[in-house]
Amino acid sequence: MTDAAAQTARMSPADTAQNDVTIAALRQVAPPRAPGPVSNALVFGWRAILKFRHVPEQLFDLVMTPLMFTLLFTFVFGGALAGSTGDYLQFFLPGILVQTVVFNSVYSGMGLSTDFQKGLFDRFRTLPIWSLAPFAGLMVGDVMRHLIAGGIILGIGLILGYRPEAGFVGTALAFALLLTIGFGMGWVFIVLGLLVRTPMTVMTLGFTILFPLTFASNILVDPATMPDWLRSFVAVNPVSLMTTALRGLMAGTATLTQVCLALIAPVVLTITLAPVVLWLYRRR
Amino acid sequence: MTDQQDLAIRARGLVRRFGDLTAVAGIDLDVRRGTIFAVLGPNGAGKTTLLRMLATLTAADAGTATVMGHDITTAPHKVRASIAMTGQFASLDEDLTGRDNLVMLARLWGFRSGAARARADELLAAFDLSAAARKQVKNYSGGMRRRLDIAASLIVTPGVLFLDEPTTGLDPSARQGVWHLIRQLAGAGVTILLTTQYLEEADQLAERIAVIDHGRKIAEGTSRELKAATGSGFLHVSLADPGQCDAAAALLMQHLGGSVQRSPEGAELSVLAGSATAANAALAALIEAGFDLTDFRMGAPSLDEVFFALTGGPDRAKDGKRNTTEAMT
Ligand SMILES: Nc1ncnc2c1ncn2[C@@H]1O[C@H](COP(=O)(O)OP(=O)(O)O)[C@@H](O)[C@H]1O
């Protein structure tokens, strides 16, 4: 008996009464021309946008924490810390933008861990696509997340009376720096996402790293009143360096040195962690 | 019998270790194009690891393999272009709709957005998922997920489709649905390598079966060959005249030994035959002695019996039994 005959013999009556739709779907479909890496990465970016549409809570998570911080610190502590709530907001807003972006990177690590857990990356890895495209796509999604959350926080700041002295150009430059910071920090959590099996652990670990970094910085208060040992930490804390540069850019007072100092951490993280990510990914 | 051109998968001595544990301990596999091949084995036998190596997801520690003529180590990209894999657990984005999942994959393959949507809709219709197309996958039932996951493997027709335990955890009607689908796919010319813990599943679907245990292949063949390897099973004989039963039983016993069982009505006799040749000789003797036979047949042993005979150990047998019962409920 030939294979085809064996196949037919084994089919039940229901099998042989195939409907046309099934036959159409099972027709031989050849692959189209192979897409380029950029096109692949954009598809992953598109996926990130879809996630916003299907999981709007995600946006809520992203914006709620910085929003609470802004309102709480401005109105509760602002007067005491800076003399007036208006002055405090002027000091605080650039810093909270840094905090927002840094916290946001945790979510992309969580997303990555979820994708691995669900086996989604196995599917991506059996596709004939550029093997780093899923990560590039993750970055595209991150950039959008940073822009959306940063934009919302800035918008609320403007409503509350914040005014960037450097105007539109300064703000645009500040956002460019923000995205670079987000990109650099992203690697840390991608590594975590690759190493840790559950998304919740990624989140816990992530915030364990981030809380001391963001609180022991110059985001919330001027470190002048801190004890010496803490002040020397705050002075070299990359988050402080980023915040200083961002404040400078939005106030129009930034120096090249400040911007370069702010870029150290993102650049070093990218150079050291990108190969680690590649290695972990290939190994998994 | 099979020349190289004819093979969709050819593996030689595949090995994969995890620390001290050797998950796959040197497996050879030849899968002919256009056939359904089942890898049958209990939990932890190394089925998933074997599949993942062939699908380029896990590197082999030793051995070689080609899939659709491409080497898994030196040409993984070419292998990926000609395969699709549906893992043991659905590999879908739970937050997206079923349709968006398929559109995303179609675009990753390089379809432009219009063509990608058309292909997604075509597959959704074929897999009876049109009604749920715009629901998030997290709201899908197990059977729907499985169907979508298989649909996701068919955006571009693969040369080889890997299915890792395609029906584990499904209820009987969903299982029937997936079986139906697998047969249709094979009918459409797709080579299918599936793994299963269910003996019945391998028996129902596959032309050839490799039985693996502890990372080794312990037997391979068609289900008929595997059964034959354990002995031919029972010879059943029906007599025209029930009155001749005693005499016929005596004759059968003389040729085949063992005990002859009678059906309740008394017209059918059953006796364990050591081999088909012995059974044939016994039949010839009956006819020569003038018994009038209305029917005779060989009842092959079930694949369960084969599996237990191969893997040995009553403990193992109990495990297997539990699996099959689960499969049926
Ligand atoms: N990533 C891994 N790390 C360590 N051990 C593993 C890994 N994957 C599988 N194993 C082990 O290898 C053996 C075979 O596993 P697997 O291939 O999943 O078997 P099956 O699919 O037949 O149930 C099991 O003992 C399992 O625990």
Ligand SMILES: [Mg+2]
């Ligand atoms: Mg498995």
